Structure formats: C-alpha cells, structure tokens
Amino acid sequence: MSEDRRRAVLRAIVEGYVATSEPVGSKALADASSLGVSSATIRNDMAALEEEGLIAQPHTSAGRIPTDAGYRSFVDNLAATALHDPHKRAIQTFLSDAVDLNDVVERSVRLLSQLTRQVAVVQYPSLRESAVRRVELVRIGADRALVVVVSADARVEQSTVALGEAVGDEEFERVARELNEASVGHTPAALLTSLTSWASRPGQVSWATSIADAVVAAARGGTVERVVFAGAANLARAGADFESDAIGSVLDALEEQVVLLRLLHEMAAEGQDIAVRIGAETRTDALARTSVIAAGYGPSGDAASLLGTLGPTRMDYPGTMAAVRAVARYLSRVVENE
Amino acid sequence: MSEDRRRAVLRAIVEGYVATSEPVGSKALADASSLGVSSATIRNDMAALEEEGLIAQPHTSAGRIPTDAGYRSFVDNLAATALHDPHKRAIQTFLSDAVDLNDVVERSVRLLSQLTRQVAVVQYPSLRESAVRRVELVRIGADRALVVVVSADARVEQSTVALGEAVGDEEFERVARELNEASVGHTPAALLTSLTSWASRPGQVSWATSIADAVVAAARGGTVERVVFAGAANLARAGADFESDAIGSVLDALEEQVVLLRLLHEMAAEGQDIAVRIGAETRTDALARTSVIAAGYGPSGDAASLLGTLGPTRMDYPGTMAAVRAVARYLSRVVENE
DNA sequence: ACCTGGCACTCGTGTGGCCCGAGTGCTAAT
DNA sequence: ATTAGCACTCGGGCCACACGAGTGCCAGGT
Secondary structure (H helix, E strand, C coil): HHHHHHHHHHHHHHHHHHHHHHEEEEEHHHCCCCCCCCCHHHHHHHHHHHHHCCCCCCCCCCCCCCHHHHHHHHHCCCCCCCHHHHHHHHHHHHHHCCCCHHHHHHHHHHHHHHHHHHHHEEECCCCCCCCCEEEEEECCCCCCEEEEEECCCEEEEEEEEEEECCCCCCHHHHHHHHHHHHHCCCCHHHHHHHHHHHHHCCCCCCHHHHHHHHHHHHHHCCHHHHCCEEEEHHHHHHHCCCCCCHHHHHEEEEEEHHHHHHHHHHHCCCCCCEEEEEEECCHHHHCCEEEEEEEECCCCCCEEEEEEEEEECCCCCHHHHHHHHHHHHHHHHHHHHH | CHHHHHHHHHHHHHHHHHHHHCCCCCHHHHHHCCCHHHHHHHHHHHHHHHHHCCCCCCCCCEEEEEEEEHHHHHHHHCCCCCCHHHHHEEEEEEHHHCCHHHHHHHHHHHHHHHHHHEEEEEEEECCCCCEEEEEEEECCCCCEEEEEEEECCEEEEEEEECCCCCCCCCHHHHHHHHHHHHHCCCHHHHHHHHHHHHHHHCCCCCCHHHHHHHHHHHHHHHCCEEEEEECEEEECCCCCHCHHHHHHHHHHHHHHHHHHHHHHHHHCCCCCCCCEEEHHCCCCHHHHEEEEEEECCCCCCCCCEEEEEEEECCHHHHHHHHHHHHHHHHHHHHHCCC
C-alpha cells in the first residue's frame, strides 16, 4: 500500500470531481487514470483515505468526493503550475492599457475574474509609508475649505472642512503656505506630531486644528482599506455547488468588505507567497462552502496589498493559483512603475 | 361587469401574488378581499382580464398571475404611496452622517437596497457645467507630472502626464502659474478653446499640449459616468423568481454598467419624476424577468443623475417606488448643500 | 344586464411501490 | 501487496394513482 499511490489516487479524485462535479468511483478511476492498478486496489486506497478523513461519500452507493482536508492535502502537495501562454498575454495587454491607478485596479479585478471564472477581489494598494508631497487648500464659500493632499506615490486624497468663521483671503493664503511647510515630506506618522505642534502654536487661527486633522486623515487616507470585486455572476453560475440562499450570504460577505478584509489580513500574516483557505478554514460562516486564494502584491518586495479569488471549494486550485500568482506579479510591476 | 371592479381584481391579484409568490385563484380572492362579490363573478372578471392580456395562468388548474402588461396597468393606476415613518427617519440619519460625496453615494446605495430589499443602483452625480476652481501641477520624477483639477463643486480629478523631457524647476513653476491663469473660472467647454490657444502660443514648451489635454480631460472627468450598486444578495434571495443562471446574467449586466447606463438614460428621457420599466420593457435580454425603477436627482430642479432599484418583476411596486422617490429627494437636498 | 350557485372537467402535484445499477466492502486466491 | 469475485446497500428514476385546487360554463335569480 504505497503512500505515493494513495496521494495519486487522492489527486485523481480531486481532479475528477472538479472536472465533472460528480462523485468519482473506483472503477472509473481504474479505467481512466494512468495508475496501472485495478479497481479493487483503488478501493483499498480509498478506504484508507476515507479513514484519514481526506475523502467522503455522499451516500453509501456513490463515489467519493474530497473533504476540505482532502483539498488541503491536494493543494499542499502541489507543484507550482505554469500559466497558459494565452493567459499570460491577456494579462499583459489588459493591464498595459490602464491609464491610472483606479483603472489598473479595476482592470485587474475584471481580468482575474475572467481568467479564473471566479469572484475576484483586489484590495486597493495601501500606501502607508508614502510621504506627503503637497497640500492644497482651496476655498469653497466663505467658511469652508477643501483640503487636497498629494502623496509621493501620486495619490490624491481630499476632504472638506468647515472653518467655523469667515476667513479673509490673505489669512487663508498665509495658513496654506504654513501648512505646506509643516507637511511636505512627512509620512503620516510624522505629520501627526508636526501638525499638532503647528496648530497649537501661540496666536494660531482657531480653525487650524480642524485643518490639521483633515490633512492627517487625508494623508492616512490611502490607508483606508477598500476592496473591489468582480465576477459575482460566476458564483451564480457555479450554482450547483450552493443552495441559492448560500449565494446570498456570500454576496453579503463580499459587500460587507470588513469580513473579507479580516480574512485577507489573516492570510497575509502567514507570509507565504500565496495563501489558500479552504471551506471552514475561512473561519467565516458565510464562506464555509467557499475557498479563498490570495497573494500579496506591491512595490518590489513589499507585498503590502492583497488580491485573490473566491469560489466554491470545488474549484480548479492549480489553475486558479497560477492566475492569482501571475496577476499579482504583473500588478506589482505596474504599481512599482507608477 | 363594472370596469372599476375589474381594476380592483387586478390589483388584488398583483398584491396577492407579490405577497405569496403563488398564483391566486378566484375563491381565495372572494374570501380574503373586500370586494363583496362571489368567486364566480371574479372568475368572469378574470376571464376578461386574461382576454386583455393582463393576467395569465401558469397551468390550466392554477390561479392567475399578472403578466408584464398587468403589472404595467397596476403601476399606472397607482396613487403615490407615502413612505413609512421609520423608513423616513432611517434615510435622514443614514445620510446626514456622510462625510463627503463618495460617502454620500455609498451610503445612499446601501440604504436604498436595505429599504427595498432589492438591488440598488446610484449613478454618480454628473457635474457637467461646473467651472474649474484651481489646477495644480505636481512633479513626479523628472519627466512626469500629476495634474489635479479642482472644480467649483469641490470635486477633485487627477491624472498623470508624461512630459517627454526632463524639465527644470523654474520652468515647471512658470507653466503651472500660466496654466492656472488660463484655466480658472472656465467651464470644460470654454477650457478647450482657452487652453488650446495657450498651448499653441509661440515659444511654448513642447509638453504644454499634453498638459492641456490632461486638464481638459480631468475637468470633464466628472462627466465620466459611473454607477455603483449594492444588495446583489437580494437577487439571490429572491431566487424562486429566477433560474439560477438567470441571476448570473443579471449580475453580469450590473457589472457591465454600460447596459444599465443606457437603460437609465432612456428612462430619464421620459421626463417623469419616476420611471418604471417592467420585464421586457427594459429591452434588455438579461433583464427580461426584472423590473427597474428609477428617479432623477440633483441640485434643485436639475435632476441630472439617476438612482433606482432593480428586482424581479414580482416586486412591491408601491413600496419600492416610494423608497426610490424618498431617497432621490433626500439625496438631491444633500448634493445641493455640498 | 348583471350576479350567483352548481357542476363537470382538467391537470399539476404528492405519494407509494418498484426496479435497476453504480458503487462499495469483504474474502479468498495469486 | 494486489486482484478477482460476490453479496449487499441504497439513491434515483419510473409508473400509476388519487387528490384537490381551480376553472369554464350554464341556468336561474334579482
């Protein structure tokens, strides 16, 4: 009862079930697969695999399907698969046409959902450590101002501030100048101290604090975590794998962002180049029948943001992982050049 | 055979079917409803309604359900319904906490989807006619610049421009100053002429045209039409009304934006305060089994943007219409004050 | 002219019984 | 350790049947 063959049987079961979505039996395996043994032998192996909890049978007189643990074992014993060439080219052409960061993210998420035929998720690049390049103060009406913060990585964040009193032009200009002096070149962390001291300078205008707060918030703005997703339709298409109200729960979780972000963070913390959560491993009720595959991306080495896919546990893991890896790599490159 | 009673019967059928999602028969109507006639009479009316094409029976021995035309007639004969008080309050509290335009839109779409238990759609306010308030040019690297355009209605649009050559600081500053002089106060339309002449001024730097183009595009940027949606899960929940791959098509259409935008435009063109498209009236294959309810919103009188809901044709039209109307009204108010 | 009670008819759905075959586990032989 | 053979299980498909909801129509009443 060679250990190797048992792994091969498991792999064949996973692949068969993923391909047909029907439980696979020992006979079919013996006929179709390249393991040169009889169905009886395979049955013995299956019994062992079931003992280990890697496969299960839906009813007594049916074939076997992988359990979550079975998929896990399958994934862990997986050699990295190369992406198909046409897919590679698709990524290049798709992403190279993007005009700005939003567009890049938007395109990436669509692309990934098309490549994998799953729900794709891309977290906006988080720009924790980028310094402030410029702060602009623009008047709107007598007692309101628009704060625009441009960061070193070409992100623009904005917010409006109520000044609380009518302010004259010269004063406004002066404050704007001072504000720039106190802000430019600082990271969000440093900003906090430098602007607090600026705002509490003796004789400072009363609305300086509001402005300072707004600048700090805006500079941090890039840190506000957002995810975009695409391909929700693919969930519905894989309908056979869910009862229809389960689809609803999954969609809810997607819109809920928070849940998904927490999960992505946990996965990032594991520190591999690509992370896979299968079924209950997501530790999220709504996602109990789904798997999430995620990879980090970002400027060289610093994979601070995440992207990935979500789909039924019965999915093509090697192919999806290859696509996620590839898109993450290309996206890193694009972000770096921006 | 009074015309009035026939309308009442139709209304009762619609309401019954919407409530129970089961075909309603003559007996049930006679018992439950307040029309004081026997089931036989109702049967006659039903036969007439069926003749008119307003109702149909799924099989011979079943009750009747409304056709698209039946819903249409029902909606057309509808008096405006008031919104429930708790809902009214929900709208107020929900929207008054918003911090900026993005947030307002985001909150609105979620709110609307919760109120109606349908998919909600909000088009970003289109700001065609707002003048440029300020243009900022920021350097990124030696030969790239970030163009930030702030418009009078406090929108910020940005894009990056390749300059094509390394540019010195003083020159850069000078161009930035000139650019502002030539831009500020102009509407996008006026910008086009003023910036073209500026860029073709004798002795002008070679990259002036690229910059000018970027500014014009950014100023127009508010016109880029985008819709956001929320509540896709509600579609899945109403699963009984769709085969599961129909849900997929609808989700595709939602992500496809273009289709939806075209539809919303058509509806806006009809010029009522609220527009309803039922089933095939959407003239979109993917939406053949759904209805769309849309209303315009925007600064007083100028209802230039749209918002609405989308759901199965079997929906609560009066309630949904009331919610759409209410959110449109509140959103108009908010946008006006911004 | 309109409404109503009655009655025959249709047909979709739910139920129970049946068989078939895929797939298994076990055992004995190689 | 592998294989062939065999008895066994059980889910799904099929058929027949009865039930009942709902209809259409007609004749009689107001």
